[in-house]
Amino acid sequence: MTANADSPAYPLRAFDVEVRRIKDVGPHFRRITFCGDALDRFGVPGPTRDLRIKLLIPAAGQPLARLGGPNGQLSRGWYQDWLKTEHSGRGFIRSYTVGAIRATAKGREIDVDFVIHRVPEGHGAPASEWAAAAEIGTAVIIIGPEASSITSATRLSETGIRWEPQGASQVLLAGDETAVPAISSILETLPANVGGHAFLEVPDPEDFRTISTESSVRVTWLARQPTHSPRGALLDAAIRRTVPKTVSSAAPGRDIYAWVAAEAATVKVLRRFLVHEAGLDPKRSEFRGYWSRGKAGSGINGEPLGQEPQVRQSNR
Numbered sequence: 037m038t039a040n041a042d043s044p045a046y047p048l049r050a051f052d053v054e055v056r057r058i059k060d061v062g063p064h065f066r067r068i069t070f071c072g073d074a075l076d077r078f079g080v081p082g083p084t085r086d087l088r089i090k091l092l093i094p095a096a097g098q099p100l101a102r103l104g105g106p107n108g109q110l111s112r113g114w115y116q117d118w119l120k121t122e123h124s125g126r127g128f129i130r131s132y133t134v135g136a137i138r139a140t141a142k143g144r145e146i147d148v149d150f151v152i153h154r155v156p157e158g159h160g161a162p163a164s165e166w167a168a169a170a171e172i173g174t175a176v177i178i179i180g181p182e183a184s185s186i187t188s189a190t191r192l193s194e195t196g197i198r199w200e201p202q203g204a205s206q207v208l209l210a211g212d213e214t215a216v217p218a219i220s221s222i223l224e225t226l227p228a229n230v231g232g233h234a235f236l237e238v239p240d241p242e243d244f245r246t247i248s249t250e251s252s253v254r255v256t257w258l259a260r261q262p263t264h265s266p267r268g269a270l271l272d273a274a275i276r277r278t279v280p281k282t283v284s285s286a287a288p289g290r291d292i293y294a295w296v297a298a299e300a301a302t303v304k305v306l307r308r309f310l311v312h313e314a315g316l317d318p319k320r321s322e323f324r325g326y327w328s329r330g331k332a333g334s335g336i337n338g339e340p341l342g343q344e345p346q347v348r349q350s351n352r
């Protein structure tokens with residue numbers, strides 16, 4: 037594929053992979069390690085940070101659908117086209133984060149940490165259910181960046197990376213359990229001269245994990261159990277306690293970059309506080325709903341649960 041500064045190649049493609057290892061890393065997280073020859077072509081220059089991939093999950097009882105041209109090539113607009121395909125065997129696409137990528141004697145591997153979550157009775161959660169039932173050798177398709185298609189003209193966001201701190205020396209990271217893989221990866225690559233805070237809200241203290249970082253970012257874990265804290269409330273309270281002091285100490289340059297990802301309603305509340313009350317510059321911030329309560333699909337544009345027949349089918 038060729039690319040030039042005016043029209044960089046589309047960097048995403050579909051990769052055929054299979055499950056190599058499965059490990060539970062806390063009561064609500066299952067780490068699945070994927071392998072496959074195609075992964076030799078997967079990647080971004082530099083650290084993966086919050087690199088998003090998409091998974092094509094087969095519908096229950098259906099074979100894995102195909103995606104992309106020969107070698108899995110995709111072009112801009114593929115996802116919108118896929119959404120328009122109406123057939124029962126289409127499967128489901130959900131977004132996940134690359135937790136780690138490594139080279140081994142048996143080829144490259146990618147770790148993805150799946151939150152195993154519950155859904156209201158009578159509804160399905162194809163990705164969470166797929167991860168809970170996965171076995172060694174189960175095949176799936178990952179949609180992600182192809183290293184050779186990325187040039188200096190490729191926008192980072194097109195590869196799936198949203199973490200762009202623009203040289204900030206102070207960072208604020210906040211997320212729920214779905215953002216733990218992204219926040220962990222980001223912290224692992226932050227240099228020593230970066231400070232700030234990271235807040236991670238998870239269901240249970242046993243979901244806490246050790247994150248190595250050279251930075252001086254202070255990491256605070258928050259658990260909704262055993263006190264049954266409403267989702268997002270601990271994050272909100274911790275940020276309201278900490279951030280006004282951080283912002284005022286950084287004024288007037290506002291050298292703070294904020295990155296927030298969680299359930300959509302939590303992100304909305306945190307954004308309102310951080311931008312409108314604490315005065316963070318929204319242009320130096322990344323706010324992302326990773327999922328929406330009562331909606332099927334990643335991000336903020338999922339289908340209200342009662343309206344996606346395939347989700348209901350997959351639960352049977």
Ligand SMILES: Cc1cc2nc3c(=O)[nH]c(=O)nc-3n(C[C@H](O)[C@H](O)[C@H](O)COP(=O)(O)OP(=O)(O)OC[C@H]3O[C@@H](n4cnc5c(N)ncnc54)[C@H](O)[C@@H]3O)c2cc1C
Binds near residue numbers: 213327328
């Ligand atoms: C850029 C990006 C990166 C992401 N990275 C990760 C990641 O690394 N690990 C990860 O686990 N998730 C991650 N997510 C979130 C994940 O895509 C969503 O949680 C997704 O909705 C799960 O799909 P599902 O098929 O299990 O459930 P869906 O079919 O989408 O939803 C079914 C029902 O479950 C609810 N639901 C969905 N997710 C959760 C949850 N986590 N907890 C409780 N209820 C939920 C929905 O509101 C709905 O009621 C990411 C999302 C984005 C946008």
